[in-house]
Amino acid sequence: MTDDQERTLEWVERAAAFCMDEYAVPPIAGRVLAWLMICDPPEQSAGQIAEAIGASRASLATSMRLLIDAGFVRRRTRPGQKTHYYQVDDDAWERVVRRRVAGLAAFREITAQGMELAGPDPARTRRLRVAHNVFDWMDKAFASMPGPQHEGGEADGA
């Protein structure tokens, strides 16, 4: 293995660890996603990916479905070929991050319900109100934000 390949695999492992820690993505699915972020060509078959990251093909079937359902990866077939090709969806990260932030804001609803339950006494509901303010702020802040810089639609290069 060349130095470059080794460094790439190290990077894949780091990026996969992030996905595991922050997004509860299983190890192999995390490696697949990371690999698809940096591999060349960017569109690869399950067999290629499995060999690159050292996983079984059975695992690939499960992981690919997970990543596709989560919106990270797209699958494409080519005419006259049995092989499926996979590629990261460029829009995935923005969508996932937005969904995550929206998920956090769900706690705003829960704290609101809690305050109703606890009654009108402001001292009693203080804990809930402070938490509510935090999530309300989060939600409003993101709703009023412009969004990241996008690029033109010229895709891959396979």
Added chain:
Amino acid sequence: MTDDQERTLEWVERAAAFCMDEYAVPPIAGRVLAWLMICDPPEQSAGQIAEAIGASRASLATSMRLLIDAGFVRRRTRPGQKTHYYQVDDDAWERVVRRRVAGLAAFREITAQGMELAGPDPARTRRLRVAHNVFDWMDKAFASMPGPQHEGGEADGA
């Protein structure tokens, strides 16, 4: 059990579920945290909490340490008492949310490293660059934000 108690426990279960799903907090720790958000009085002993949520005292020892380490809960002793009293830290949620966002932004560094590894070809690094932009945006957006509305420091009422 009164209707009010039952509704409170249902709320605790909902709030705990949020903590489990979004923050990977174990079930019992989640219930403890939720209970401490709404219980009256707001400062309670491990025994009181254990009975309220139906968990063993051994679990409470583990869960309380977890919540304290994570910065959610504070412990207090009273002179002449063996009992420890626990209370949610009002600042916890803001701190935890900020930490979470900072954690997300860590991926920005990883994508930057990835682009170095992949070389100068803009078509090859497109995937990484798009992801990088998303996390860069996240980071800058939060850094430039005012923060939630705070309340004065008049605490609890135990």
Added chain:
DNA sequence: TGTAATATTCAGTACATACTGAAAATTATA
């Protein structure tokens, strides 16, 4: 010191999840 109340640790159990090899199903051509 002793003793009663509380807190913590620890071994064991139960449960859930990730992963693989092997079998079954699908797909593209002859």
Added chain:
DNA sequence: TATAATTTTCAGTATGTACTGAATATTACA
């Protein structure tokens, strides 16, 4: 149809984690 390549499913294994009861340690006071 048959057959060769690939994908998917599934049973079984391995691993990790949450939780509890019982034992141990700590604490407050007589």
